[in-house]
Amino acid sequence: xxxxxxxxxxxxxxxxxRQAAPVTLVVPDPFDTISGGYGYDRRILAGIGALGxxxxxxxxxxxxxxxDAAAEAAARGALAALPPDARIVIDGxxxxxxxxxIEELAARRATALIHHPTALxxxxxxxxxxxxxxxxxxxxxxxxxxxxxxxxxxRRLPExxxxxxxxxxxxxxGTDPAPRARGSGGPGVAILAVGSITPxxxxxxxxxxxxxxxxxxxxxxIVGGERDPVHADGxxxxxxxxxxAQRVTFAGEADQAELDxxxxxxxxxxxxxxxxxxxxxxxxxxxxxxxxxVTAGGAIADIVPVEAGIVSPPGDVVSLAxxxxxxxxxxxxxxxxxxxxxxxxxxxxxxxxxxxxxLAELDRAAAA
Numbered sequence: 001x002x003x004x005x006x007x008x009x010x011x012x013x014x015x016x017x018r019q020a021a022p023v024t025l026v027v028p029d030p031f032d033t034i035s036g037g038y039g040y041d042r043r044i045l046a047g048i049g050a051l052g053x054x055x056x057x058x059x060x061x062x063x064x065x066x067x068d069a070a071a072e073a074a075a076r077g078a079l080a081a082l083p084p085d086a087r088i089v090i091d092g093x094x095x096x097x098x099x100x101x102i103e104e105l106a107a108r109r110a111t112a113l114i115h116h117p118t119a120l121x122x123x124x125x126x127x128x129x130x131x132x133x134x135x136x137x138x139x140x141x142x143x144x145x146x147x148x149x150x151x152x153x154x155r156r157l158p159e160x161x162x163x164x165x166x167x168x169x170x171x172x173x174g175t176d177p178a179p180r181a182r183g184s185g186g187p188g189v190a191i192l193a194v195g196s197i198t199p200x201x202x203x204x205x206x207x208x209x210x211x212x213x214x215x216x217x218x219x220x221x222i223v224g225g226e227r228d229p230v231h232a233d234g235x236x237x238x239x240x241x242x243x244x245a246q247r248v249t250f251a252g253e254a255d256q257a258e259l260d261x262x263x264x265x266x267x268x269x270x271x272x273x274x275x276x277x278x279x280x281x282x283x284x285x286x287x288x289x290x291x292x293x294v295t296a297g298g299a300i301a302d303i304v305p306v307e308a309g310i311v312s313p314p315g316d317v318v319s320l321a322x323x324x325x326x327x328x329x330x331x332x333x334x335x336x337x338x339x340x341x342x343x344x345x346x347x348x349x350x351x352x353x354x355x356x357x358x359l360a361e362l363d364r365a366a367a368a
Contacts, residue, residue: 021085022054023362025113026078028071028094029059034225034253035196036280037115040149040173041091047355058082060094065118066128067097079104087362089113089147096135102142109144111365116153116277116298117161123199123228137161145365147171147358150278150299167368169361173280174351178260180342181288183267188217189328192266192290194259194281195273196224197232197250202272202295202314204238209272209320211242216328218247220270223262225253263288268327268334274314276300289342291334293324303348307340 025045031038045055058078062071075097082088088110090098095112098105119133140146140163147169148154154170157163184190191210195201203222210220226232239248254262263269269285270293276282279300282292292309294300301311310323327334 021087022056022083023048023089023359024056024058024082024086025089025091026058026060026075026094027091028064029061031057031059034255036173036278037091037093040115040280041113043174043351044171044355044358047351048359051355051359053359060097062097065093065096065121066124066132071097072100075101079108084108087111087366089362092116092118095139096132099135099139102139105139106142106144109365109368111145111147111362112140112143114146114148114153114157114277116149116275117156119161120156120275121200122274123231133161143167144368145169145361147361148277149173150302152299152302153277169364171354171357171361172349173278173283174354175283175287175345175348176351178284178287178345179264181264181266181290184265188219189267189334190265191218191220191268191270191293192223192262192285193220193270194223194262194284195271197222197226197235198228199231200274202274202297203235205272205295205315205317205320206270207238207242207244207248208317209324210247211244212317212321213325213328214243216325218328219249220244220247221249221251221262221266223251223254223259263290266290268293270294270324271300272312272314272320273297273300279303283345283348286341287345287348289338289345291327291337291341293320293327295320305340305344308337308344309341 025041049055060074062068062074064071079101088108090112092112092114117136119129119136140157140161145167146157146163149172151170154168157168158165193206239245269290272295274297276298282294282300283303285292292304294304295312295314297314304311310327312320312323
């Protein structure tokens, strides 16, 4: 077990009369992985710590989300080591490993944090997705609480996984106040795509769409860690096959300071995702006043006002290319979208409120 990173010790101005049992997040290792889901987890724990509540992290070894023997052994060891009063939160990525412990999870009123069900991950084969769905259909109804990170994900849990609607809560991600992006300052349009190098993020769709616009002045920077080496190799080869290698940069993983600088130098955010439980990277773009070009894969389209960007069908290269042409070509339109994006970004939830909402969901789990 290890304490949550960057956990503040204060709690000034917050009136919580008693210190509750520790909030324990159980998550596949390593917890310092740079991803939207783990970023959410870290910010929630830091916020709970700032409220004066004890927090800790238990990292699970083994293969996830479809567990191997090592993963299931790690799950058994983690649960056995936790004190009886621990407020257990299991990240959905690690939840399938707990299937043999389903009765104990129910007895201990455990909560599952669902960014999106693992059975919906597009990078897996049909057999893996079916195996994951069987585990999630067994586990979700037995959890004291399911905390989804978007309304869309919450709606799918009863429909597709048999979860009890009365046990589902939603705590959307927050954003931090951020300065307005200054842009590239160049004659062309600097496009930024932020998302792990996995099939679900649709970076190939975005590049194929942009390759249909050789007459326009644009560059693309893709930021994200490589989760699938085979897919990553194919993705890196694609710009050469499409004849756009001079315009595309793979920046790899970026820490927060590096990511802030990349957002600041961008003119347009784009992500051709097949499915997003929320769309944290797009929200961060709006918070900086960047126009947004996305596909309607999951909940991401719900956070983009029509005045602030464009939304195309997922996987539709032709439609995305047409929409991008309009935004790239029309500078006044892009300027208007920047203003609308900035206004929309100021209305997004802030991280300082998210921990309070999360603790309220854990209180509901304890009362279940």
